[in-house]
Amino acid sequence: MPIPHFDPFHVPGGALKRLPLLKAAVAFIAAVCLCLCGLLFLQLEQSRRYDLESARTASANLTRAMAQQAQDTFQQTDLVLTSLADWIESDGFGPALQPRLQKTFARRVQALEQLHGLFLFDKHGHWVITSFEQLHRGPGVADRDYFTFHQQNTALTTHIGPAIRSRQNGDWIIPVSRRLNDQDGNFQGVLLAGIKMSYFDRFFESFSLADQDEMVLALSDGTLLARRPFDEAKIGRSLAEEPVFQHEPYGESVGTATIRSAADGVLRLYDHQHLQAYPLVVTAAMSEQAILAGWHDRAFKSSLIVAVVVLGICLFGWVFVRQVRNSERIEADLRKAQEALELIATHDSLTGLANRRLFERALDIEFGRGARQRSPLSLIMLDIDFFKRYNDTYGHVAGDHCLAEMAKVLKGCCHRKADLAVRYGGEEFAVLLPDTNLQGALALAEQIRRSVIDQHITHAGSPTGYLTVSLGCYAFVPSSLDSIEVFLQRADAALYQAKHSGRNRVAALSMEDGFDTLARSDR
Secondary structure, three states: OOOOOOOOOOOOOOOOOOOOHHHHHHHHHHHHHHHHHHHHHHHHHHHHHHHHHHHHHHHHHHHHHHHHHHHHHHHHHHHHHHHHHHHHHHHOOOOOOHHHHHHHHHHHHHHOOOEEEEEEEEOOOOEEEEOOOOOOOOOOOOOOHHHHHHHHOOOOOOEEOOOEEOOOOOOEEEEEEEEEEOOOOOEEEEEEEEEEHHHHHHHHHOOOOOOOOEEEEEEOOOEEEEEEOOOHHHOOOEOOOOHHHHHOOOOOOEEEEEEEOOOOOOEEEEEEEEOOOOOEEEEEEEEHHHHOHHHHHHHHHHHHHHHHHHHHHHHHHHHHHHHHHHHHHHHHHHHHHHHHHHHHHHEOOOOOOEOHHHHHHHHHHHHHHHHHHOOOEEEEEEEEOOHHHHHHHHOHHHHHHHHHHHHHHHHHHOOOOOOEEEEEEOOEEEEEEEOOOHHHHHHHHHHHHHHHHHOOOEOOOOOOOEOOEEEEEEEEOOOOOOOHHHHHHHHHHHHHHHHHOOOOOEEEEEOOOEEEEEOOOOO
């Protein structure tokens, strides 16, 4: 059975749980790394949002600049057409007036940088007057959309049509035209101003944009008029099916959206604005890659710095954890060594029973507990009969084996955890029984005596022919006035009485009755 360990420095219930330093260190290091990564994420996310918001502001400003430029360009052209149309409708464009009109057309074109030329066509679409010195003699413009539009519409408002190539010299122009009526309101012809597409190209080029950024001037129905970067194949193409036109309600004057282009797969920030006076829309598109180029660079550098810091923390943590593990291992080894030393100091090496040092500690503790609780304390002292003869007959090795067998018997008979079996010295043993009266001590002593006999250990030097023991019992309720030495003396006196009475028996001593000898013999 287990031998109770008595520690005079142990305070029941006062032990503090050891802080799990290794787990705490790992958790702390992980928390620090997670906090660093979390702060990096929040900082990068905030920086990304700031860059995108700045790009939205820049895109809105760019769109307003484009809208203002387009508004001014077409308004100046419209004013020229309006003044010329009023003059022509009032005075006509007969042969006598044509030289003067041609010079006026030329001066107006020179005054406005955006104008490619001014053209006057009669009601059949034939060339009448141009701002160029040489009148074009080729086919007329009756097949042009703007001419057909004015033939079919009586409105005298300015019409802006899809971009076309000029039949004068082949340049790309944006046609701005007005209908001319005679005095009776009948269709008389068309007055046309061609705006250079290169004018918008130069305006677009004045802005510092990335390669994947776009600037677009289009009709409200989505027909492309001018674009940066310039792509001749896309001029006149309808953008109505483009994601930006479908995503944004282009009936609104201003709008912003981030859309992936169906043409090249580039994610762009689109901002558009409708002109108030003309059926035109301008769009500025900035690629998200260009917008976030600086952010990506900062993110890479910040992430690299944080990664180095986290790596350093992890390396430090790894070293620290190893040190903690080594310390715990050393502490565990020291604890085992301390327990081994404690076991050596408090237990007999031959029998494994408690020695006198542990026995004395136990007596101090049980005396105090018995006095506080008024509970009985019993002690059994026992001695192997004729053990010197056994050693002389069978040798000391057999004697040691006999002592070990005796220890097994005591361990087998002491069933309670509080019972303490002790090798008191030589062939003498003791059993301390807390909270046990004399009757309980006598019963256990008799059980021990019978168990020794049942071992059938041959002893030629004993009158019985086998190994026997003599036992003395003493029990009392200790008080603060009682002495441990007296307690031991009385138990030893009971053992002496058992040996004096013939051995192989149990004797008891009580304060009231004196000696009470109980003989137990197999003879």
